[in-house]
Amino acid sequence: MFKIIKNFFQVKKPGDYLKYEIMGFILFIIILTLGIIYVPKIFGDKTKENYYDDHTDIDQNFLDSGLGISIDDSDIDIDSEAANFKERAKLSRKCKFYPKGDTKISCIDRCMNPYDNYKWGGKLCTNSICSEICNNCKNTAHCKWVKDEITKYISRFDDCFKIELIEIKSDKNLKPAEHKKSQEAKKINKFINNDFVISLDESGTSCSSKNLSKNLNNWMQKFPKIVFIIGGADGLDKELLKKSNWIWSLSKLTFPHNLVKIILLEQLYRASTIINKHPYHRE
Numbered sequence: 575m576f577k578i579i580k581n582f583f584q585v586k587k588p589g590d591y592l593k594y595e596i597m598g599f600i601l602f603i604i605i606l607t608l609g610i611i612y613v614p615k616i617f618g619d620k621t622k623e624n625y626y627d628d629h630t631d632i633d634q635n636f637l638d639s640g641l642g643i644s645i646d647d648s649d650i651d652i653d654s655e656a657a658n659f660k661e662r663a664k665l666s667r668k669c670k671f672y673p674k675g676d677t678k679i680s681c682i683d684r685c686m687n688p689y690d691n692y693k694w695g696g697k698l699c700t701n702s703i704c705s706e707i708c709n710n711c712k713n714t715a716h717c718k719w720v721k722d723e724i725t726k727y728i729s730r731f732d733d734c735f736k737i738e739l740i741e742i743k744s745d746k747n748l749k750p751a752e753h754k755k756s757q758e759a760k761k762i763n764k765f766i767n768n769d770f771v772i773s774l775d776e777s778g779t780s781c782s783s784k785n786l787s788k789n790l791n792n793w794m795q796k797f798p799k800i801v802f803i804i805g806g807a808d809g810l811d812k813e814l815l816k817k818s819n820w821i822w823s824l825s826k827l828t829f830p831h832n833l834v835k836i837i838l839l840e841q842l843y844r845a846s847t848i849i850n851k852h853p854y855h856r857e
Contacts, residue, residue, distance in 0.1 A: 669695035669703045673711035677719045681708040710830045720832045727839035735846050737839070740765060744806055751808040759811035762803060770797040771818045774804050774834065778821030783841060783855060787848035804834050 671694040675681035685691060685704035711717035728737050742761045748754040770793050781789070793800055803810065803818070815821060824837055847854035 667695075667698060669699040669707065671695065671699055671704065671707055672716075673708045673713075674716040675708075675718070678708050678717075681711070681717065681719075709833060712832055720836075723836045724832075724839060727836070727843050730843050731846060732850070734850075735842070737842075739835075752811075755805075755808055755811040756813075758806060759814040762814060766801055767799075768797070769799040769801045770820075771801045771803065772820045772822050773810055773815055773818040774802065774824060774838065775810055775815060775821050776823050776826060776828070777815075778823040780823045780825070783844050784848060786841060787845035790842070790845050791849050802838060804831065804838070806831065 669685070671685040671691070673681050673685070675684060682701070682704045685694075685699050685707060686701060691699045708717070711720060714721035724739070728739075731737055742758060744754060744758050748757060790800070803814070824834065824841075829837065844855050846852075
């Protein structure tokens with residue numbers, strides 16, 4: 575290399591400039607390549623050490639400021655915190671299926687379908703949970719079987735029994751429950767005149783289908799209309815119950831709202847067949 579440099583400065587002929595320019599360019603490429611290869615190796619470890627040294631101070635300052643994950647847990651009840659965490663986890667893990675289908679069976683099958691149910695809960699959507707969700711469906715547009723059952727029984731009544739369903743929407747944001755029921759009662763009273771009012775409530779009295787048919791036959795002869803009132807999820811207002819002519823308990827069991835409507839319609843239809851001596855009812 576020294577000889578090449580020496581000869582470069584001892585050029586005697588003008589024609590030799592091109593040859594030495596090429597040699598100088600090659601020398602420059604060699605030096606540049608060696609620099610690219612060896613400079614990072616020489617200074618890289620030192621740079622890396624400086625990086626971690628600098629950031630160690632920053633991380634420690636971050637922890638000391640109380641913003642990091644290093645905390646003093648001496649005053650924390652570990653058992654209580656663990657119980658709260660389990661409770662929150664339990665509440666967050668539930669089947670979030672939105673009921674939909676032509677029939678209740680198809681709704682339950684869709685809820686439990688392993689190819690789709692990962693979207694709304696997976697294994698959490700058991701048969702009992704899916705059945706409960708589909709049974710409690712109130713949207714007749716999505717849960718078509720609810721409307722079909724109601725329509726089926728209404729269509730069975732003859733001209734002597736005219737059935738009219740009136741649904742009153744309640745404000746879900748109203749609290750407490752007593753205030754909500756009071757507001758519902760005001761809306762219901764607007765549809766009641768001099769009618770015979772029967773409120774469905776578990777605190778009422780029960781009766782057989784045969785006794786119901788006798789009572790209905792008697793009431794229809796005395797009153798222009800018979801009004802049956804089904805309460806919401808929180809039940810009926812106490813004042814509304816006091817104004818009722820009769821409080822009827824279908825069962826001591828708790829049923830979904832839409833299922834109560836179907837049971838009521840079925841019992842009224844059964845009572846009408848007993849009055850008309852139709853063979854639908856059997857002793």
